[in-house]
Amino acid sequence: MLMNYLRKLMYGRYGSDQLSLFLLFFYVALVLLANLPFMGWLTWAALAVLLWDLYRMFSRRHDRRRAENARFLALFGPVIRWVKMRRTIHRDKEHCYFKCPSCGQYLRVPRGKGKITVSCRNCGASFEEKS
Numbered sequence: 001m002l003m004n005y006l007r008k009l010m011y012g013r014y015g016s017d018q019l020s021l022f023l024l025f026f027y028v029a030l031v032l033l034a035n036l037p038f039m040g041w042l043t044w045a046a047l048a049v050l051l052w053d054l055y056r057m058f059s060r061r062h063d064r065r066r067a068e069n070a071r072f073l074a075l076f077g078p079v080i081r082w083v084k085m086r087r088t089i090h091r092d093k094e095h096c097y098f099k100c101p102s103c104g105q106y107l108r109v110p111r112g113k114g115k116i117t118v119s120c121r122n123c124g125a126s127f128e129e130k131s
């Protein structure tokens with residue numbers, strides 16, 4: 001019953017994307033900051049961010065919302081990729097990660113193999129690393 005209602009409500013709507021997720025986190029950060037002394041005005045800024053996020057999610061103008069998300073990803077995409085790569089490196093205990101000195105591509109090798117020669121798949125450059 002409730003799921004059916006939600007399905008009907010969201011039919012044809014844009015829904016969520018990376019920008020809407022970012023706006024949600026930004027809203028939570030503003031709400032937390034608004035609890036500090038003399039920062040109560042941030043509650044209104046947080047409300048504006050939340051309303052913008054909801055407007056985007058319920059919008060039927062998919063082309064405009066996709067263009068907004070593309071601009072957001074063009075601006076913050078490198079930061080998002082860097083954070084995801086750091087998380088992957090932190091979680092993966094079985095591999096060592098190197099950055100190719102000539103093209104900057106991340107390369108993964110098994111850990112604990114000693115001194116090895118790494119060949120970059122992207123540009124073909126070879127260099128020695130300790131894994």
Ligand SMILES: [Zn+2]
Binds near residue numbers: 125
């Ligand atoms: Zn390379």
